[in-house]
């Protein structure tokens with residue numbers, strides 16, 4: 179509370195207002211919240227500054243870990259429910275997944291993991307930090323008299339606690355939707371494995387042994403049943419598979435529709451809705467669950483181009499909804515939310531900026547780059563640079579802009 183961060187001679191500095199002293203920051207750990215950049219505080223700049231610092235510390239892990247442990251003890255025990263048998267924070271893992279359609283080899287060894295926590299993932303795979311010093315060194319280091327400061331920024335930890343938001347981007351036809359369908363159990367991989375909470379998915383969606391984590395897929399086209407009303411679409415699963423009375427389902431449908439900003443549309447048919455409304459109905463359908471069950475399983479939502487075809491305002495509404503059902507920490511009824519994490523396939527910059535923490539870049543059937551969204555703009559990987567161009571060319575003529583300018587534009 180009593181500190182300011184700043185820069186002096188291109189070094190990151192820390193000012194203690196009370197003691198009126200300044201120290202150089204030699205290492206910091208940041209759990210980036212989604213709004214980091216909006217408060218005039220650039221996450222990427224801080225990372226770059228810190229990367230340039232000469233001294234880096236591994237002991238920070240211990241400090242961050244203790245904060246993490248403290249925060250996790252305060253949470254709604256979500257961790258106990260979603261940590262897998264090995265005690266790891268990995269929710270979904272694709273290991274060397276291959277998929278072909280006839281002669282078309284679409285996925286050619288896709289591997290990645292999604293994590294329950296941003297912070298947990300960062301500690302395990304530090305981004306840009308090399309952890310070199312031992313804990314003893316941290317203990318023996320005289321922080322008070324030194325001219326250096328160790329700054330641990332744990333921002334919005336509780337928000338991060340609800341699991342990371344992963345974006346999958348890449349050229350058209352590279353297999354982004356295909357990998358979502360494989361994770362959701364709608365397609366089987368030809369080779370490779372998919373693990374959900376550490377348990378191998380051996381077949382398709384009917385796997386019984388996969389209980390413990392629900393996986394919901396929101397299709398690109400919204401995929402509503404044309405001949406059913408909005409109420410019947412949203413409550414479909416409950417009407418078919420729960421013992422809840424119709425009246426209770428109807429009430430729950432209304433509440434879930436309200437949660438996505440829709441009122442009085444229950445009796446309409448999908449053909450009477452706009453594109454944005456259809457997407458919101460699909461979102462309501464994906465978050466509704468049987469509230470009469472003793473325990474509601476946490477869920478990972480997979481969104482396939484949720485904002486495709488929407489105007490900028492409708493896109494913003496959907497993007498913020500995606501964020502809010504995930505991070506708000508409560509469902510439509512005000513009970514603790516169970517959206518453990520989500521994965522979103524998108525081509526849209528606003529979606530990347532507003533609704534994604536970490537990006538996976540899929541290219542020619544493989545994940546060729548992954549990193550935090552702000553790193554995407556600064557990456558020197560040629561494929562990523564090309565990718566940023568591809569992701570901006572729908573908005574602006576790329577002929578008159580350099581790759582760097584495009585990336586600046588993307589995140590401006």
Ligand SMILES: Nc1ncnc2c1ncn2[C@@H]1O[C@H](COP(=O)(O)OP(=O)(O)OP(=O)(O)O)[C@@H](O)[C@H]1O
Pocket residue numbers: 279282284348349350351352353354355356357
């Ligand atoms: N069931 C299927 N049968 C045959 N080919 C398929 C099938 N599903 C996908 N494909 C082909 O696989 C390729 C990858 O499709 P996919 O939808 O995964 O791409 P994508 O990266 O999501 O593309 P886009 O960004 O345009 O949505 C495409 O060439 C598509 O035609």
